[in-house]
Amino acid sequence: MAAKNRTDANMDLAKRIEAIIAPSVEELGFEIVRVQVSGAQHPRLQIMAERMDGTGIDVEDCATISRTISATLDVEDPFKGEFTLEVSSPGIDRxxxxxxxxxxxxxxxxxxxxxxxxxxxxxxxxxxLGLDENEMIQIESEEGEQFSLPFDDVQRAKLLLTDELLAAATTEQTK
Incomplete structure (x- = not known):
């Protein structure tokens, strides 16, 4: 049960951190995709961000976001002690x-x-398949079954790496 409580506490901390850093990150022209906190003894804060304009994010962008987040968190200090900060793009299979x-x-x-x-x-x-009029997630299985899923109950979701997704990502990078 202790692991579940720690996971819940990390999720609450991640939400609090996102609220703290989002305005600064958005001022830079980026949007936060995910904030994740892991580790109890040596906390690790992982931030995934992307450009608001939809163009790619590079290493220098990640460094800029990292410096901004570090300065903000130095003032707000949501961690007791040291932590590791990682900033990245969401990647292809985001x-x-x-x-x-x-x-x-x-x-x-x-x-x-x-x-x-x-x-x-x-x-x-x-x-x-996108969202329906009630903002339910629509997904179609390989067998052709369609399902409506409530967003609030999603535990984890990600794109699957396919040739189609790679082709779309390659096309986007060449624009």
Whole structure:
């Protein structure tokens, strides 16, 4: 039970940190994709960010974001003691963490794990179809079954690395 409590505490801390750093990151022209805290003895803070304009993010961008976050967290000090900060792009097989991600990445394959089972299942793999009028995530399995999943119950979701996704990423990089 201690591990679950630590995970819950890390999730609460991640949400608090996101609220602290988001304005500074957004001023730089970036959007936070995910904030994750792990480790108890030696905390590690992982930040995934992307450009608001949709263009790629490079190492210098990550360094700029890191310096800004470090300065902000030095003032707010959400950790007791030292921590490791990692800033990165979401990558090609990115996590889907925001409601808009499920619409933006419609047409690509994804894997979704739910906290609460839907139609007797907690894991779904298939083609993202976007969102319906009630903002339910729509996904179609390889067998052609369609499912509506509530965003608030998503535990983890990510794009699957496919030739189609690689081709889209390559096209985006050449623009």
């Amino acid at each position: 996590p889907l963490t925001r409601l808009k991600d499920f619409q933006t990445w419609a047409g690509f394959d994804a894997k979704i794990e739910m906290q609460v089972g839907v139609e007797g299942r907690k894991r779904y793999t298939g083609r993202l």
